[in-house]
Amino acid sequence: MSTDPFVVVGADAAGLSAASKCRRAAPDREVIVFEKGQWISYAYCGMPYFIEGRVDRMADLLSLLPAEADERGIDLRRGHEVTGVDPEAKTVRVESDDETFDQPYSDLLVATGGRATTGSFDVRGVDGAFTLHSMDAAAAIDAYIADPDEYDFGRVDDTPVDRERVAYNAELAAPETAAIVGGGYVGVEMAEALVGRGLEVHLFQRSEHVLRPFGEAVGERVETELADKGVTVHTETPVDALVGDDRIEAVAFDGAELAVDLAVVGVGIEPNTELLAETGVDLGTGGALRTDDYGRTNLDDVYAAGDCATARHTVTGEETWLPLGLTANRAGRAIGSTVAGEPTPVGDIAGTAVVKAFDQECGRVGLVSEAEATAAGFDPVSATITAGSRSGYYPGAAETDVTLVADRETERLLGGSIVGPDRAAVRIDTLSTALDAGMTVGEVERLDLAYAPPFSPVWDPILVAAKVLNGQLDD
Amino acid sequence: MSTDPFVVVGADAAGLSAASKCRRAAPDREVIVFEKGQWISYAYCGMPYFIEGRVDRMADLLSLLPAEADERGIDLRRGHEVTGVDPEAKTVRVESDDETFDQPYSDLLVATGGRATTGSFDVRGVDGAFTLHSMDAAAAIDAYIADPDEYDFGRVDDTPVDRERVAYNAELAAPETAAIVGGGYVGVEMAEALVGRGLEVHLFQRSEHVLRPFGEAVGERVETELADKGVTVHTETPVDALVGDDRIEAVAFDGAELAVDLAVVGVGIEPNTELLAETGVDLGTGGALRTDDYGRTNLDDVYAAGDCATARHTVTGEETWLPLGLTANRAGRAIGSTVAGEPTPVGDIAGTAVVKAFDQECGRVGLVSEAEATAAGFDPVSATITAGSRSGYYPGAAETDVTLVADRETERLLGGSIVGPDRAAVRIDTLSTALDAGMTVGEVERLDLAYAPPFSPVWDPILVAAKVLNGQLDD
Numbered sequence: 001m002s003t004d005p006f007v008v009v010g011a012d013a014a015g016l017s018a019a020s021k022c023r024r025a026a027p028d029r030e031v032i033v034f035e036k037g038q039w040i041s042y043a044y045c046g047m048p049y050f051i052e053g054r055v056d057r058m059a060d061l062l063s064l065l066p067a068e069a070d071e072r073g074i075d076l077r078r079g080h081e082v083t084g085v086d087p088e089a090k091t092v093r094v095e096s097d098d099e100t101f102d103q104p105y106s107d108l109l110v111a112t113g114g115r116a117t118t119g120s121f122d123v124r125g126v127d128g129a130f131t132l133h134s135m136d137a138a139a140a141i142d143a144y145i146a147d148p149d150e151y152d153f154g155r156v157d158d159t160p161v162d163r164e165r166v167a168y169n170a171e172l173a174a175p176e177t178a179a180i181v182g183g184g185y186v187g188v189e190m191a192e193a194l195v196g197r198g199l200e201v202h203l204f205q206r207s208e209h210v211l212r213p214f215g216e217a218v219g220e221r222v223e224t225e226l227a228d229k230g231v232t233v234h235t236e237t238p239v240d241a242l243v244g245d246d247r248i249e250a251v252a253f254d255g256a257e258l259a260v261d262l263a264v265v266g267v268g269i270e271p272n273t274e275l276l277a278e279t280g281v282d283l284g285t286g287g288a289l290r291t292d293d294y295g296r297t298n299l300d301d302v303y304a305a306g307d308c309a310t311a312r313h314t315v316t317g318e319e320t321w322l323p324l325g326l327t328a329n330r331a332g333r334a335i336g337s338t339v340a341g342e343p344t345p346v347g348d349i350a351g352t353a354v355v356k357a358f359d360q361e362c363g364r365v366g367l368v369s370e371a372e373a374t375a376a377g378f379d380p381v382s383a384t385i386t387a388g389s390r391s392g393y394y395p396g397a398a399e400t401d402v403t404l405v406a407d408r409e410t411e412r413l414l415g416g417s418i419v420g421p422d423r424a425a426v427r428i429d430t431l432s433t434a435l436d437a438g439m440t441v442g443e444v445e446r447l448d449l450a451y452a453p454p455f456s457p458v459w460d461p462i463l464v465a466a467k468v469l470n471g472q473l474d475d
Numbered sequence: 476m477s478t479d480p481f482v483v484v485g486a487d488a489a490g491l492s493a494a495s496k497c498r499r500a501a502p503d504r505e506v507i508v509f510e511k512g513q514w515i516s517y518a519y520c521g522m523p524y525f526i527e528g529r530v531d532r533m534a535d536l537l538s539l540l541p542a543e544a545d546e547r548g549i550d551l552r553r554g555h556e557v558t559g560v561d562p563e564a565k566t567v568r569v570e571s572d573d574e575t576f577d578q579p580y581s582d583l584l585v586a587t588g589g590r591a592t593t594g595s596f597d598v599r600g601v602d603g604a605f606t607l608h609s610m611d612a613a614a615a616i617d618a619y620i621a622d623p624d625e626y627d628f629g630r631v632d633d634t635p636v637d638r639e640r641v642a643y644n645a646e647l648a649a650p651e652t653a654a655i656v657g658g659g660y661v662g663v664e665m666a667e668a669l670v671g672r673g674l675e676v677h678l679f680q681r682s683e684h685v686l687r688p689f690g691e692a693v694g695e696r697v698e699t700e701l702a703d704k705g706v707t708v709h710t711e712t713p714v715d716a717l718v719g720d721d722r723i724e725a726v727a728f729d730g731a732e733l734a735v736d737l738a739v740v741g742v743g744i745e746p747n748t749e750l751l752a753e754t755g756v757d758l759g760t761g762g763a764l765r766t767d768d769y770g771r772t773n774l775d776d777v778y779a780a781g782d783c784a785t786a787r788h789t790v791t792g793e794e795t796w797l798p799l800g801l802t803a804n805r806a807g808r809a810i811g812s813t814v815a816g817e818p819t820p821v822g823d824i825a826g827t828a829v830v831k832a833f834d835q836e837c838g839r840v841g842l843v844s845e846a847e848a849t850a851a852g853f854d855p856v857s858a859t860i861t862a863g864s865r866s867g868y869y870p871g872a873a874e875t876d877v878t879l880v881a882d883r884e885t886e887r888l889l890g891g892s893i894v895g896p897d898r899a900a901v902r903i904d905t906l907s908t909a910l911d912a913g914m915t916v917g918e919v920e921r922l923d924l925a926y927a928p929p930f931s932p933v934w935d936p937i938l939v940a941a942k943v944l945n946g947q948l949d950d
Binding site: 013043045046049054055060061314324325326327329330345347348349350351352353354355356361363365391392393394395423425426427428429430432433434436437439443446447448449450451452453454455456458459460462 | 521524804824836921926933
C-alpha cells in the first residue's frame with residue numbers, strides 16, 4: 001500500500017466520518033482533511049431551530065470541534081481549499097492564504113457537499129434576502145430578525161462565525177413580514193421558526209403542495225397546519241422576483257407584489273462537483289458524482305460521499321441522489337473502513353425522511369406516489385387511510401394518515417408516508433425496514449406491531465393501511 | 476359444506492373478530508356467538524386507565540355493542556354458557572337461565588380467553604382485595620377507591636356492570652395504602668393508576684426486576700421511574716399472604732407485615748381450556764389449546780384463538796403462548812376468513828409488547844435476554860446502549876436504552892427492548908419488522924432510519940445498538 005495519506009476534501013458529516021473511522025480502524029494511517037472554510041461538522045438540520053430560538057447557542061450545533069479532530073489523530077487543515085485533482089499523479093492542488101502546494105494521496109475522498117440553488121433569485125447584496133445553507137447565513141438571519149442593538153452576540157460565541165456579517169445584520173431594522181420562497185423541508189421549518197419569532201409569514205410553493213417528496217396526503221395536512229398556526233400558504237404560486245435593490249422590499253407573483261422585509265429562498269440544493277470537473281469523472285443522477293457500492297467514483301482510488309454523491313435506492317435498485325444526513329454519515333464511515341483495509345459497502349438508501357411542521361410529524365420513505373412508482377417502472381396501486389394513534393378512549397389519540405404504495409404485480413411495498421401529531425414520524429422506520437426486507441403488502445399486514453392504549457390502537461395505523469391496500473390488490 | 480352454523484364460544488376480541496369477518500366474507504353464513512356473561516368486546520387493556528380516571532366512562536372501553544353485532548348479522552347470545560363440546564356429533568351443549576340445548580356446528584371456534592391466576596392468594600370474600608381481569612373487578616376497584624357515597628355511578632352507565640357489587644364497594648371506607656402483588660404489565664399500570672388516585676402504593680415483585688418479559692434494562696429503568704413517582708418497589712420480595720378475613724388488613728412478606736387497605740393481585744393469567752378437557756384436545760405451551768397455522772386444534776373443524784390458544788413464534792419457529800390483544804384479533808379475523816372459505820394463516824407472533832410506566836415508554840420483542848435465547852437453542856450475544864432520542868441540541872432529547880440480542884453463529888437478530896421517555900415505545904415496531912424479515916444485526920445496522928432533530932439523532936438509538944452489537948460479533 002502507498003504510504004501517502006488518505007486525503008479528504010470537506011470537513012462535514014461525510015468527510016469527518018470517513019476520517020474518524022479510518023483513524024480508528026487503522027491508527028497508523030495518515031489522514032488529512034482539507035476544509036476551505038472554518039466550519040467543520042456542523043448540524044445543518046439544526047439551523048432553523050437556532051433561528052427559532054429553541055437552540056440558544058450556535059456552538060451547540062457543532063458536533064465535532066477541531067480539538068476533537070486533533071485527538072482523533074486527524075490532520076485537519078481549515079482555510080485550505082482544494083482547487084484541483086490530478087488523478088494520474090494522485091495529487092490534489094491545495095491553496096491557503098499562505099501557500100499553494102500539491103498534496104499526494106493514496107486514497108481521496110471528495111466530500112464537498114451541496115449548495116443552495118437560488119434559481120433566478122439573486123440574494124447577494126440585498127439586505128434581508130437570504131438562502132439558508134450555511135451557518136453564517138443562519139447567524140445573519142437570526143441577527144437580522146433581532147431588534148437593532150438588541151442582538152445577543154453570545155448566541156454565536158465559540159464558533160468561527162462571520163461576526164462582521166452578523167454585526168451588520170444586527171444593526172438593520174427588524175423585519176415584520178417574511179416571504180419564504182420554496183415549501184420544502186427548509187421552507188416549512190423556517191415558517192415555524194419565523195412564526196416563533198413573531199413574524200407574519202408567507203410561504204410560496206410553486207407546485208400543488210408543500211413538502212413534495214412527502215406526497216399529497218402529507219402536503220395537504222401540513223398546509224392546514226401551517227394555516228392554523230398563522231402562516232399564509234400560497235401553493236401553485238411561483239414567485240417571479242424579489243423586489244428591492246439594497247434591501248428586500250417585496251416579492252412579486254401573479255402580477256402582484258407583497259411587501260416584505262425578509263425573504264428566505266429555499267428552492268433546492270445541488271451537488272458541488274466542480275473540483276472533479278476536468279478529471280473525466282462520471283456524473284450521475286442530479287449531476288452528482290457517480291459512485292459504486294463502495295462509494296468509489298470511476299477514478300482510481302477516488303471516493304465521493306455525502307450531498308455531492310449518488311447512492312443506490314433500496315426500492316428501485318437504481319442510482320439516486322438524495323442529500324440526507326444519515327446517508328452522508330453512513331457512506332463516510334463505510335469509506336473510512338474501506339480505506340483502512342476493510343471493504344465496507346456504503347449501503348442502499350430508502351429515502352427515509354422526517355420533518356416537523358409545528359404540531360404535525362411527517363415521515364416518508366421509498367416511492368410515495370403512484371406517479372413516482374410509475375416513473376420507476378412499476379404498476380402502482382396506493383391507499384391512504386386515517387386511523388387513531390392510540391386507543392380511541394385514551395386521551396391524546398389523534399388522527400394519523402398513512403399512505404402506502406405497492407406494485408400490483410408483485411404486491412411488493414414500494415413506499416409510504418405518515419403524518420399526524422402523535423408519534424407519527426418515527427413510525428416511518430417500520431416502513432423503511434419493511435422496504436429493506438422487500439416485504440409484500442400482505443407481509444406488512446401480518447406484522448406483529450405494538451399495541452398498548454397510550455401508544456397505539458390494536459390495529460396500528462400501518463396495519464390498517466396495509467389491510468386496505470391488500471384489499472385493493474385482491475380486487 | 477354443512478349448513479350448520481359457525482359457532483363461536485366467547486364474545487371478546489378473538490370471537491367477535493372471527494364472527495364479524497366470517498359474516499363480511501360470507502354474508503349467507505349463519506354465525507352464532509355464545510357468551511356466558513353480559514360483557515362483549517371490551518378493552519381489557521384499558522381498565523387501569525379507567526381506574527386512574529383518564530377514561531371517564533367505562534362504556535368508552537366497549538369496542539363493539541350488542542346492537543352493532545346485530546347489524547353485522549351475528550346471532551349473539553349473551554348469558555349463554557357453553558358447557559360441553561361433542562366433536563363427534565359436532566354439537567355444543569349450551570346452558571342459559573331458561574334452557575339447555577345442543578347446538579350443532581359446522582365449524583367451532585373456542586375463544587374462551589384467559590383468567591387471572593391468584594397463586595396462593597384467595598381474594599374472594601375479602602373486601603379491598605381484588606384481581607384485575609374483568610370489567611366488573613375494574614368497576615369494583617374504582618368504586619372502592621372513591622370516598623363513601625361520593626362514587627359517581629355515571630362512570631358505569633350504559634354497561635352491563637354488576638351494579639350491586641359496585642354499590643357495595645362504593646360504600647366501603649376509601650383506602651389510603653395499596654399493595655400490588657406482581658410487577659407485570661397490570662401491576663405497573665395499576666401502580667400508576669393508584670398513585671393517580673392519591674394512594675400510597677407498594678409494588679411487590681417476586682423476581683429481581685419488574686416487567687420480566689421486558690428484560691433487565693427496562694426493568695431497572697422502570698423501577699427507578701416508579702420510585703421517582705412515589706411508588707415503593709419491593710423487588711425479590713414474594714408476598715407470603717394477604718392478611719384479613721372480611722377486609723384486607725395487611726400483606727405479609729419477609730416475616731413482616733405491611734398494613735394496607737387495598738390489595739390488587741396480578742400474578743399471571745392462564746388459558747381457559749376446561750371446555751375441551753374431555754374431548755381429547757391437545758394442549759401445548761402454557762397449557763393452552765394447541766393450534767396449527769390456521770388456528771385449528773387437533774379436533775376436526777374446531778378452532779381456537781386468543782388468550783386460550785397457542786401461536787407460533789416468529790423467531791424460534793416454535794409453539795408459544797403469549798396472550799396479547801393483537802394476536803387475538805388477528806387470529807380471530809384469519810379464522811373468520813378460513814371458515815368463510817378463504818383459508819388464511821393466523822400469522823406468527825414476535826411477542827411485541829409495549830407498556831407505559833408513568834413517563835417511561837417500554838417496548839420488547841422476540842427474545843430479550845441471553846438466558847431466553849440460550850433456552851431457545853441459540854448462542855446469544857447481546858448489547859445494551861444508551862443514546863439520545865433527538866439531536867443533543869434539540870430540547871427534549873432524552874436517554875433511550877436499547878438492548879439487542881443476536882445469535883453468534885448466524886448473526887441473526889433474536890430480539891430486543893427499548894425504554895425511554897421520548898417516543899421510545901413505537902420504535903419497537905422497527906425491531907419487530909426486522910425480526911419478521913429474519914435480518915442479521917449487520918442488516919439492521921444498515922437500515923435507513925429516519926433522522927430529524929426533533930425526532931431522532933443522525934444515528935437512531937437502534938442503529939447505535941446494532942453497531943455496538945455488530946462490533947461484539949466481530950470480536
